[in-house]
Amino acid sequence: MVGAFSSYSHFPLSSSVCALSAPRKSSSTFFPPLASIPNARISHRAAGPPGSRKKTSDNLIAEISPHRAASAVRLLRIEHGGAFADLLNEKGRNSAENEMGYVERTLGFRTRDLDDRDMRLVTEIVGGTVRWRRYLDHLIMSLCSEEKMFRDMEPLLLQVLRIGFYEIIKLGMPPYAVVDENVKLAKRALRPGAGNLVNGILRKLVSLKETDSLPLPKVAGDDRAQARALAIIHSHPVWMVRRWMKFWGIEESVRLMNWNNSDPCFGLRVNTAKGYTRNDLVNRLKSLKVPHELSTFLEDFVRLQTGMQTVIQAGLLKEGICSVQDESAGLVVSVVNPQPGDTIVDCCAAPGGKTLFLASRLKSQGMVLAIDVNKGRLRILKEASRSHNVNDVVTTTNADLRLYAEKHNLKFDKVLLDAPCSGLGVLSKRADLRWNRRLEDLEQLMNLQDELFNAASMLVKPGGVLVYSTCSIDPAENEERVSAFLLRHPEFVVQPVHGFVPPDCITEKGYYFSNPVKHHIDGSFAARLVKSSRSTCQKPIP
Numbered sequence: 001m002v003g004a005f006s007s008y009s010h011f012p013l014s015s016s017v018c019a020l021s022a023p024r025k026s027s028s029t030f031f032p033p034l035a036s037i038p039n040a041r042i043s044h045r046a047a048g049p050p051g052s053r054k055k056t057s058d059n060l061i062a063e064i065s066p067h068r069a070a071s072a073v074r075l076l077r078i079e080h081g082g083a084f085a086d087l088l089n090e091k092g093r094n095s096a097e098n099e100m101g102y103v104e105r106t107l108g109f110r111t112r113d114l115d116d117r118d119m120r121l122v123t124e125i126v127g128g129t130v131r132w133r134r135y136l137d138h139l140i141m142s143l144c145s146e147e148k149m150f151r152d153m154e155p156l157l158l159q160v161l162r163i164g165f166y167e168i169i170k171l172g173m174p175p176y177a178v179v180d181e182n183v184k185l186a187k188r189a190l191r192p193g194a195g196n197l198v199n200g201i202l203r204k205l206v207s208l209k210e211t212d213s214l215p216l217p218k219v220a221g222d223d224r225a226q227a228r229a230l231a232i233i234h235s236h237p238v239w240m241v242r243r244w245m246k247f248w249g250i251e252e253s254v255r256l257m258n259w260n261n262s263d264p265c266f267g268l269r270v271n272t273a274k275g276y277t278r279n280d281l282v283n284r285l286k287s288l289k290v291p292h293e294l295s296t297f298l299e300d301f302v303r304l305q306t307g308m309q310t311v312i313q314a315g316l317l318k319e320g321i322c323s324v325q326d327e328s329a330g331l332v333v334s335v336v337n338p339q340p341g342d343t344i345v346d347c348c349a350a351p352g353g354k355t356l357f358l359a360s361r362l363k364s365q366g367m368v369l370a371i372d373v374n375k376g377r378l379r380i381l382k383e384a385s386r387s388h389n390v391n392d393v394v395t396t397t398n399a400d401l402r403l404y405a406e407k408h409n410l411k412f413d414k415v416l417l418d419a420p421c422s423g424l425g426v427l428s429k430r431a432d433l434r435w436n437r438r439l440e441d442l443e444q445l446m447n448l449q450d451e452l453f454n455a456a457s458m459l460v461k462p463g464g465v466l467v468y469s470t471c472s473i474d475p476a477e478n479e480e481r482v483s484a485f486l487l488r489h490p491e492f493v494v495q496p497v498h499g500f501v502p503p504d505c506i507t508e509k510g511y512y513f514s515n516p517v518k519h520h521i522d523g524s525f526a527a528r529l530v531k532s533s534r535s536t537c538q539k540p541i542p
């Protein structure tokens, strides 16, 4: 079945996407230089930005399946250009033309135009192939005559094989049609010999699948060997699997990986600041025949398993009726518990999912200062606060929080630090993220989190509240950061979050934690700390 693969990043103002470094350029404006793709063996004939060339019949190859050509090109862009896996629909009605522009520019020919079904297939195949990359590559490598052949494979050829493997194994498409179509693509986009190779390897795969004898590793041996096998079977980096096995054991880790590999659920938050109610949203969803459930955690939210594209195409986001926001992010706002009249600073605010929700709760009384170091993302936040009718209470400041807190002697009732993090709680929505994170990143992030935590604490008034949150499930970014902070800042104590979030999401230490496996929402964490009312301490104890 064609599922709803996507990720946060293509929906406006979705909940936290955590960034370690500067955000990557969007693929609408960015294409990796062809020369930067090693041995890509792709044509340089069709230069110019996508869509800039006129359609011509002389470069139209109608017999190549358009969704496979578009998927192969997009996969190349993701792997070699860092483009997100999910930008297909960002240009709305023009996106099919946009995709074909990339195909033409990369492969030197067009195929017939992509229709809606093709576009859904591209989304499914690209998302699935990225997610299952490690598993697919293991199978492809096992079916190559030698490992070197796999290691030296041209990037485009590898993508064509991955697509074929994914279609046969995970989508259960008719195998011989898949073989024929991918052979045609490899022949035309590369050369006849590449088509023969695709033919040979895919046919081997089909016969192994038919006899139920895919060459997959057994989960056996010591922890390291078991982690390696699980990492292939469930397609995750080994370091993540080892870490999760250490924290939660094998069974829970497997459940988590299954969640990460499943089609993501999406949350929609109704925009009460524009006067809409959840009933209004539900009625619109009913009229669009989009299946939905009411959130059991938050009264402004509904949950969708499918139908997100329909919601976008019907203009519900553009009209400002609702925003895409996961309930896990909404629950962080519940931990802050904004009240009319509060002064709040949202320290790492962009693109603003939480700022907007915080602001809507103020009911035009009080203020939210939204700080972020990223100017572009902050601009999005500013525009959204206007379109969401909360600009009367939202002010934005482009600054590094650490410098801002040193320089300004401002104090707020409530301070939210939604810290940059690994994003390990949102892997079901961000298919590519697992491959972009390294264990070393955690170390770097932890240092940044500590520095930002210190800075945020300086903005809390005596007796005020500091909420530290992440969209990570890793204890090193969550509980451990809070414990380290409390050692440096004895003027803060933990206020358990009872009464702010459902009891089911409260840890023994009184923190909020959503577990994707248990709560079926993204993983996230928040600690609510209160500053002593007699506190004058500004600087952390070294």
Ligand SMILES: C[S@@+](CC[C@H](N)C(=O)[O-])C[C@H]1O[C@@H](n2cnc3c(N)ncnc32)[C@H](O)[C@@H]1O
Binding pocket: 014, 015, 016, 017, 018, 019, 329, 347, 348, 349, 350, 351, 352, 353, 354, 355, 371, 372, 373, 374, 377, 399, 400, 401, 402, 418, 419, 420, 421, 452
């Ligand atoms: C997890 S995201 C925030 C998501 C946001 N709270 C939301 O709900 O949409 C982390 C943000 O921290 C920002 N950031 C990273 N380092 C920063 C710094 N030193 N000062 C201020 N913001 C920073 C990043 O630009 C990024 O937008």
